[in-house]
Amino acid sequence: MKFLKFLIVGVFFGIILSKSEAISWYRIYEMFKFQSFHMYGIIGSAVVVGIIFVQVIKRFNVKNYKGNAIEFIPKKSGKYRNIIGGIIFGLGWSLAGSCPGPFFILLGKGALPIVIVILGAVIGAFTYHATKNKIPH
Amino acid sequence: MEFILQPWAWYVSGPLISLSMFLMFYFGKRLGISSNLETICAVSGAGKFVDYFKFDWRKNKWNLAFMFGLIIGGFLSSNYLIVNEKVGISQETITDLEKLGFDKAGESYVPSELFAVENLTVKSISILLIAGFLVGFGARYAGGCTSGHAIVGLSMLELPSLISVIGFFIGGLVMTWVIYPLIF
Numbered sequence: 557m558k559f560l561k562f563l564i565v566g567v568f569f570g571i572i573l574s575k576s577e578a579i580s581w582y583r584i585y586e587m588f589k590f591q592s593f594h595m596y597g598i599i600g601s602a603v604v605v606g607i608i609f610v611q612v613i614k615r616f617n618v619k620n621y622k623g624n625a626i627e628f629i630p631k632k633s634g635k636y637r638n639i640i641g642g643i644i645f646g647l648g649w650s651l652a653g654s655c656p657g658p659f660f661i662l663l664g665k666g667a668l669p670i671v672i673v674i675l676g677a678v679i680g681a682f683t684y685h686a687t688k689n690k691i692p693h
Numbered sequence: 694m695e696f697i698l699q700p701w702a703w704y705v706s707g708p709l710i711s712l713s714m715f716l717m718f719y720f721g722k723r724l725g726i727s728s729n730l731e732t733i734c735a736v737s738g739a740g741k742f743v744d745y746f747k748f749d750w751r752k753n754k755w756n757l758a759f760m761f762g763l764i765i766g767g768f769l770s771s772n773y774l775i776v777n778e779k780v781g782i783s784q785e786t787i788t789d790l791e792k793l794g795f796d797k798a799g800e801s802y803v804p805s806e807l808f809a810v811e812n813l814t815v816k817s818i819s820i821l822l823i824a825g826f827l828v829g830f831g832a833r834y835a836g837g838c839t840s841g842h843a844i845v846g847l848s849m850l851e852l853p854s855l856i857s858v859i860g861f862f863i864g865g866l867v868m869t870w871v872i873y874p875l876i877f
Binding site: 559560561562563564565566567568569570571572573574575576577578579580581582583584585586587588589591592593594595597598599600601602603604605606607608609610613618620621622624626628629630631632633637638639640641642643644645646647648649650651652653655656657659660661662663664665666667668669670672673674675676677678679680681682683684685686688691 | 697700701702703704705706707708709710711712713714715716717718719720721722723726727729730731733734737739742743745746754755756758759760761762763764765766767768769770771774775780781782783785786789790798799802803804807808809810813817818820821822823824825826827828829830831832833834835836837838839840841842843844845846847848849850851852853854856857858859860861862863864865866867868869870872873
């Protein structure tokens, strides 16, 4: 039961990305061709409102559901990992026409060949951890 | 109900995405989807081959629950909330895709050339597998994907996330402008 709230936010997130057409392969192609404002509007407004949410949490000391302070833990960073990893991700984002969230939303939608993409992504994540000591971070 | 069934505008969807991020913070977690790929590896027994995957995947159950929510959300939208699958892409995009051999661009969410089971070929299966591999490898190398870096990281004004997002776009632009014409 304690995981139900996360399931519900996931359903909500899945509906938003479906209804906004952000899970559409065509919208990603169009975005990288700069032929529409749509995806930039979605990501841009999400970030602007997101910045406001984070600032409001910090300024007004908004507590989480347990009454504890909300922590903002930064991700690991390095000189190379963000840019190189980012470029590799971007190549795949464009080629698949979708990213990890939409993979699972499209699976629910019934676009079955997305299973091949998910399998590739799992193998990719595995390969990263199998080779990470040999690549620059 | 009429409003729900129409495609949602960017200025409705973007802020609702931020609201999802806020809810996850409120529930004590940071929104991020690609780490589930590692959890799937760990659940599948990848720890036998790579020590990293020996972590206790049960601590990530909350994120697997979120991931299952995505699947349900996609199912519900597709079956009950979308009346017309037509995607409102620009005429230029449709023309460009026709030149690459994609017919009926925008008639549905995903092109049947890649995502219809009956059209799968060795080439399309390879494209899907390689695309997935790049996403999975790149996301874990960069430490996050569109959700973790572009939405949450940028909202937190984190420099590593900005660098990652710049990387996402460099890779995406190279694929779309340079590699697409070579493979399609």
